[in-house]
Amino acid sequence: MSGTARGWSLAAGLTVAGAVAVWLATASLNNYLLTLIAFAGINVILAVSLTLANGLTGLFSLGHPAFMMVGGYVAAILTFPASRKGFMLPDLPDWLAAQQWPLLPALLAGGAAAGIAAVIVGFPVLRLRGHYLAVATLGLIFILRAVVNNLDGYTRGALGLSGIPRLTDLWWVYGWAVATIFVCWRVKQSSLGRTMMAMRENEMAAACMGVPLARTRLLAFAIGAILAGIAGGLWAHLVTNLTPTSLGVFLAFQIVVMIVLGGQGSITGAAVAALGLSAIANLLRPVEQTTGLYGLTQIVVALVLIGVLIFRSQGLFGSREPAFLQGKAVPSLPERQPATPDNTDPQRGST
């Protein structure tokens, strides 16, 4: 899908094929299945958007659920029927309580709010590295949860917002998934994307070449957060209720699993892994329910993740995209070395 005509026509073809699949699905499948597919699509948005920070730029964030919460609450408050707002959300200012927006602008507003939140927290938090960044972004989930809990005049606190209109359908999710993949793909193939990958490989060398580190980091984080905010809005209008604990650490973990399985930095990998993982979860859920073995799905997922990290840490696709999706015009960077330890293997001879 790079700048070549062949790439564009392939992209258009895939998009149309997907749309046909969605049309067939909506025409033939029942509501329950359609909802499951919509969740899988939201997972694609989440995984692909997190790829920018976690995979390409090497900023390991676990904060996606926090940005989903921002986007979800903002969008839900905007679409909520004005007639019930005064009663359920008494602290909303009058001008806001009178609003009742359609889905698209509400989603965009949610995404914008999540982006602004990402920029605000990004200034301090993105100075951290490695697992310090991971824990700090995990902390964002708990911080936001506390904020939502305590702004109960705006959010209904721990009770959660229920009765959100069910505006999300498979078409909405599909459209945003395509948009997300498109945006992230273009970013990856652009000079911004190459800058991000350069930072991931060697921050100091990138800085020496004049890469604006702080701005690039913030951009990767904020673009991901905007898309996560939109995904949060889609989620809220699919599930129709949103509580401070709906989007938490488990979700953060699952998104991370998707991008690790897909290969960190690979958009195709993230999308495929998101669909695959959603399918596995949906297949295992009935098993859990009939056998009463609750927790089974997460156990399987965790074991798969540990296995992948030990035996194939580059995931499905490494940092690359499959060759048939690559146009010829833009050469992709060589795949990231799986950074094996050098010779000084502490294991040697002692086990």
Added chain:
Amino acid sequence: MSDYLLQQLANGLILGSMYALVAIGFSMIYGIVRLINFAHGDIAMIGAFTALAALMAADLPIIVVVLAVLLVGAAVGLAIEAVAFRPLRGAPQVNGFITSLAVSVLIQNTGILVLTAEPRSVAFPAFLSQPIAGLPITVDLVDVLIVVLAIVLMAALGAIVNRTRLGMAMRATAENLDVARLMGINVNRAIMAAFAIGSALAGMAGLMWGARYGQIDPMMGFLPGLKAFVAAVIGGVGSIPGAMLGGYLLGLAEVLFVGLLPPEYAGFRDAFVFGTLILVLLVLPNGLLGRAAEDRA
């Protein structure tokens, strides 16, 4: 000092004791393998359920329960190290902590699978919940025991780390793994010792949590575990005295935050802790007692 404040300080000391015990493990393990073990808090959960099993099923005397919890904690730590972390030694740091997150999810959900997510109450022997008479504040025997036991364990840890051959090997390995090997130190054994000791202390903290708050569930370990990590960061990750100090400071700060501010702020308790984390990492990246940073900020 008002009785109210005194009560808050006592509560902070008790909470801080538990944070400190968990934080020590974070620091020991980080110090030696440069890895944050997200599953560390879940070992506390396993410790709590071990205590429950030992008390309910076997009705063992409390001292035996304590020993059993220490042993089970150590065993779980060793198992995690061998299965999940040793194969990844030398791999990028990111892989290490994703793995530990996976181990955490694995432990919690195995707990849910086996025990269900329902909270259970732990019935400790009644004499433990007797209030200490003659004090202006409410302190039960169990509270005193928590604080005393934590101090005893930390003193024992200090003796092991600073006075024994194993402790010296652990410190040397933490500082420079390759050179430690050149001295003839079996670094695998030193790493296993760090996991075993740290995890035993975490298990103990879980027992204390159950004894003080009465209810335990398979997810109980994660959030206090993360907070204990915050405590370790405050003290300086990698520093054992720092972890102790950070644990008590965070315990006191959290209790005082809730106790001294108007009640409407109480809900921001977790936000306060994680806000503190971000602040400390930015202002004092090496913590209060930590050595020079590697790549944390």
Added chain:
Amino acid sequence: MPVPVLEIDAAQVWRGQTHVLHGIDLTVGEGEIVALIGANGAGKTTVLMTISGLLRPRDGAVRYRPHGGDPVDLARLAPEAIVGLGIAHCPEGRQVFASLSVRENLLIGAYLRRDRVAVAADLDRVVARFPILGERARLPAGSLSGGEQMMLAIGRALMSRPRLLLLDEPSLGLAPQIVETIFDILGDINRAGTTLLLVEQNAAMALELAHRAYVMETGRVTLSGAAADLADNPEVRRAYLGAADETMAGR
């Protein structure tokens, strides 16, 4: 040549993805001081790491003959086992344990030795050789100066009672007078019966101290022989001893 204690035979060593040693042959005789000189990146440190077990050769052999007995293949052993055979490696850049006390650093050098009385005696001997270490015994090693840390690193290595001592750039970053002192001490250590394999950038000093020497270039041995002969070799003089070369100067 004296009885060999160490023989490296056609060793091929890789560090990660990089092929560093392309078939090295090297022999160290009992009681010798052997110097290994060469430019940065020639693979000198890699040779020492291969002997002490931090690296494992992909091909070739590293044979050690303790007390003239049957050869042991070091390539199969872990570093912690190799120390026990009497080979101590004093790594580049000193690498003392900065947070441990000076005394602890010395004791950790004797980590594998269980004979407390003999260890205490050796501790006294090392402190007698390096009095400054006795004065600073309780201080963290990180507080010592560079030269003192070098002495500590040598003392630490001696605490394992090595028969073969590997030294990586003992002169690195130290003032000239201190380097003189260190090299004098190395001579003493050798006269007391320890075999030395010395890696040095400072070729002049190394060739003065050593009995024999090897010159390495990009992972291969290019020259070897008696140290005095090498010191007179015009190529060595030009490349490593900084001597002005007439033909070059004439151009």
